[in-house]
Amino acid sequence: MLYLHDVWVNWFEGEENGYNVSPFHEWRKSDGIEILDQAPILFIDDKTFQYIENDLQDIPQTMLDQIYQRAYIRKNQERQQLDYACVITNGSSILTFDTMGYHIPIRKSRLIPRQERLVLDLIEGRAAKTYPIPAHSDKEFHILSLPPEYMVGLTRRERQLKQLLMIALDQLEVASCSEEVRYWLTEWAPEQYHLIKKMTFSEAWEKLYRDLVTGWSIKHEIFCKQIIKGQAFYEDIWEREHEPYSTKSLRF
DSSP states (O other): OEEEEEEEEEOEETOOSGGGSOOGGGOBTTSOEEEEEEEEEEEBOHHHHHHHHTOOSOOOHHHHHHHTTOEEEEETTEEEEESSEEEEESSSOEEEEEOTTSSSOOEEEOOOHHHHHHHHHHHTTOOOBOOOOOOOOOOOOBTTBOOGGGTTTOOHHHHHHHHHHHHHHHHHHHHTOHHHHHHHHHHHOGGGHHHHTTOOHHHHHHHHHHHHHSOOOHHHHHHHHHHTTTOHHHHHHHHHHHSGGGGOBOOO
16 A cells, blocks of 8 residues: 655545635645644545545445554654545545544545645556445535535635625525615615616525626625624634735745
8 A cells, every 4th residue: 555654734624525625825824734644545536536525425435444544643743543544636636534533534635735746656557446435415516515616716715705605695595585685786786776676585686696606806705795794703704814814825
């Protein structure tokens, strides 16, 4: 079995979508970086890789058996064994996961560029192994877990704010207040006021959602700040994403 040593990891916990597992250039000084003293490397088929990267369902048992207690983490100069952790690659993308003792990839991380190159060098000339994926329900995307195409090209901060905006939209839908949703649609598209005032709740909400779910711009950002105003928890998320550290990446 192949192994990678002194692996820098930045765990993103409970992330079902791979686009929320930030690449190295988006790691922040405030992130809790850990070092895996040793991690096995598995060169796997693309279907299995996508299944692990973009979901939180059971990892194939044959894979779990293969990596059982073969990874170690270094903490306070001590070497601690991990039950199920490894580096996986499909030959182009690379991901590290740790199940924290369970059978699902609870924690996920990208690698630093130097170690990504090393992984690709180590698997050169080898064949990817195919794993039987357990019976599972097909993944369903929704407003709180957007399809990847709506996140393509966005930075970590933009992805966070877009998810915050989708939470606010979801709350609007739950409240089902026609006046409120028409108000916010008018804030977004004031030039369409005369059309908006005739819309039903469903028509106004659907239009607002369709307009906001595509892309990201300064207009989206301003609207997000407006719609969460007065909600302390969401305002705190907004402020954290706008603090100076949030744009400062790690450097080695």
